[in-house]
Amino acid sequence: MLENGVKRLVIKMxxxxxxxxxxxxxxxxxTVTFEGQDYILxxxxxxxxxxxxxxxxQGSEITMYGVLVGKVQSDIAKGSLxxxxxxxxxxxxxxxxxxxxxxxxxxxxxxKNRTFNGYKRSxxxxxxxxYWLFIPTVFCENRNLDVIREALHNxxxxxxxxxxxxxxxxxxxxxxxxxxxxxxxxxxxxxQNSNRVxxxxxxxxxxxxxxGCGGTRQDASTLSALLxxxxxxxxVAGITVLSLGCQHLQIQDFITDVKKQNPAFDKPLxxxxxxxxxxxxxxxxxxxxxxxxxxxxxxxxxxxxxxxxELCLGVKCxxxxxxxxxxxxxxVGYTSDLLVGLGGKVLLAEFPELCGxxxxxxxxxxxxxxxxxxxxxxxxxxxxxxxxxxxxxxxxSPGNIKDGLITDAIKSAGAAKKGGTAPVVDxxxxxxxxxxxxxxxxxxxxxxxxATTGKAASGATLILFTTGLGTPTGNPICPVIKVAxxxxxxxxxxxxxxxxxxxxxxxxxxxxxxxxxxxxxxIKAASGEIIPKAVSLNQDDFIPWxxxxxx
Numbered sequence: 001m002l003e004n005g006v007k008r009l010v011i012k013m014x015x016x017x018x019x020x021x022x023x024x025x026x027x028x029x030x031t032v033t034f035e036g037q038d039y040i041l042x043x044x045x046x047x048x049x050x051x052x053x054x055x056x057x058q059g060s061e062i063t064m065y066g067v068l069v070g071k072v073q074s075d076i077a078k079g080s081l082x083x084x085x086x087x088x089x090x091x092x093x094x095x096x097x098x099x100x101x102x103x104x105x106x107x108x109x110x111x112k113n114r115t116f117n118g119y120k121r122s123x124x125x126x127x128x129x130x131y132w133l134f135i136p137t138v139f140c141e142n143r144n145l146d147v148i149r150e151a152l153h154n155x156x157x158x159x160x161x162x163x164x165x166x167x168x169x170x171x172x173x174x175x176x177x178x179x180x181x182x183x184x185x186x187x188x189x190x191x192q193n194s195n196r197v198x199x200x201x202x203x204x205x206x207x208x209x210x211x212g213c214g215g216t217r218q219d220a221s222t223l224s225a226l227l228x229x230x231x232x233x234x235x236v237a238g239i240t241v242l243s244l245g246c247q248h249l250q251i252q253d254f255i256t257d258v259k260k261q262n263p264a265f266d267k268p269l270x271x272x273x274x275x276x277x278x279x280x281x282x283x284x285x286x287x288x289x290x291x292x293x294x295x296x297x298x299x300x301x302x303x304x305x306x307x308x309x310e311l312c313l314g315v316k317c318x319x320x321x322x323x324x325x326x327x328x329x330x331x332v333g334y335t336s337d338l339l340v341g342l343g344g345k346v347l348l349a350e351f352p353e354l355c356g357x358x359x360x361x362x363x364x365x366x367x368x369x370x371x372x373x374x375x376x377x378x379x380x381x382x383x384x385x386x387x388x389x390x391x392x393x394x395x396x397s398p399g400n401i402k403d404g405l406i407t408d409a410i411k412s413a414g415a416a417k418k419g420g421t422a423p424v425v426d427x428x429x430x431x432x433x434x435x436x437x438x439x440x441x442x443x444x445x446x447x448x449x450x451a452t453t454g455k456a457a458s459g460a461t462l463i464l465f466t467t468g469l470g471t472p473t474g475n476p477i478c479p480v481i482k483v484a485x486x487x488x489x490x491x492x493x494x495x496x497x498x499x500x501x502x503x504x505x506x507x508x509x510x511x512x513x514x515x516x517x518x519x520x521x522x523i524k525a526a527s528g529e530i531i532p533k534a535v536s537l538n539q540d541d542f543i544p545w546x547x548x549x550x551x
Contacts, residue, residue, distance in 0.1 A: 048322025321468025322404025325414020
């Protein structure tokens with residue numbers, strides 16, 4: 001970052017913090033001057049890591065982002081590197097306290113008349129894509145889904161494996177000719193999807209899963225609600241359901257949940273039950289034929305202009321690093337505030353990654369009922385984790401820690417920045433639908449795929465996914481946009497990254513400027529003008545949460 005034209009070496013995330021974040025590698029013994037204070041570094045401090053700004057006694061509290069994030073485990077010298085050995089997780093207790101919260105929305109005048117081109121559904125919601133969805137009610141049907149996927153994707157132009165098929169062909173020919181395989185250098189050509197038969201069908205998606213039977217009835221019930229929410233999603237135009245017949249999750253249970261969520265549900269819904277079919281071959285053939293006929297119909301749908309208030313934006317981080325809370329997450333947070341200011345919906349999930357910032361979120365809740373629901377969900381979730389010898393404090397992964405996220409509270413305080421600063425209008429349990437404009441909290445694990453699966457279930461029509469280490473995660477029905485925290489990652493993994501927030505670190509752009517750039521990308525992605533990398537790569541990750549302990 002630049003300050004008065006000079007490259008800034010460190011940054012303080014909040015005036016009350018007693019740690020500084022290195023924006024570049026700093027050498028042991030180097031003197032760093034910040035806000036008139038000199039710090040002689042006691043250790044080498046790599047970029048993204050932190051050092052203490054004062055001599056500290058054992059038990060001293062460490063503050064970052066203005067909140068308690070840990071306590072030191074021994075006497076620490078000023079300028080020392082923060083590590084897992086000298087700092088352990090700590091967070092403030094929280095409660096509802098009826099704070100008079102006021103919010104100043106950002107200036108959104110330039111976006112007031114902006115629209116995106118989406119698919120308007122009969123229930124009034126607007127999709128950012130037009131998908132046909134295959135749903136198995138039980139894992140026994142996964143094999144049939146795989147067969148159908150291969151047939152439809154290959155023939156209708158949705159496969160992304162052609163380049164790898166060609167590469168394997170070259171290897172096979174070389175092997176047959178006795179050539180050295182290491183000498184084979186074939187450039188993989190990107191798939192263009194130019195041979196799609198149905199131009200207005202953005203994809204045929206498949207929700208393979210491992211549930212529906214064999215677990216508890218509660219697991220089957222939760223799965224049914226999840227699958228129903230995907231069938232009801234505005235990005236879905238038609239559904240094919242495959243059932244075995246004898247499983248816990250019965251077809252009628254699923255249909256009941258669909259109607260419960262949306263009494264006016266009127267999408268094409270094709271159901272095939274294997275134990276009632278003449279043969280597996282006939283089941284698959286019938287499913288392909290009827291689905292093909294359905295694709296012909298939904299291909300007639302056209303995109304039409306819709307106000308930005310119809311967007312529902314999920315915000316997620318994964319493979320986070322020490323810059324996540326400095327660049328990408330605050331930038332996405334500004335995008336979130338812009339969308340809330342325009343009357344849209346924003347979904348912030350990952351409850352284990354809200355540990356330490358609960359009080360801030362509670363104080364922003366628009367009613368005591370909303371705050372109480374959040375408190376109850378957080379406490380019951382954390383209690384389940386402790387019951388099995390874990391806890392939210394064990395959330396950071398080895399990759400997180402290696403890149404500067406030492407405690408869960410540090411990770412959480414930076415992660416919460418994605419949700420911006422707006423009031424919390426609602427708290428949604430897993431699979432509950434977002435209905436209120438504004439910022440809602442959604443109860444999901446921090447696990448990347450379980451969280452994106454849950455956001456889509458609550459109605460997200462786009463997901464902004466920030467990453468500092470690189471995470472190849474997507475979703476079958478909700479386009480996932482990857483936002484890099486740093487330019488090194490954006491260049492190294494350019495095949496999966498859509499937006500680079502590195503200019504914030506270098507000082508070339510402000511958080512607000514980057515946030516506006518991200519919103520512009522979202523408008524184009526929602527209109528089908530830009531295809532996010534996760535979509536073009538068919539990164540269709542889907543993992544239902546069984547409501548057990550998953551961090």
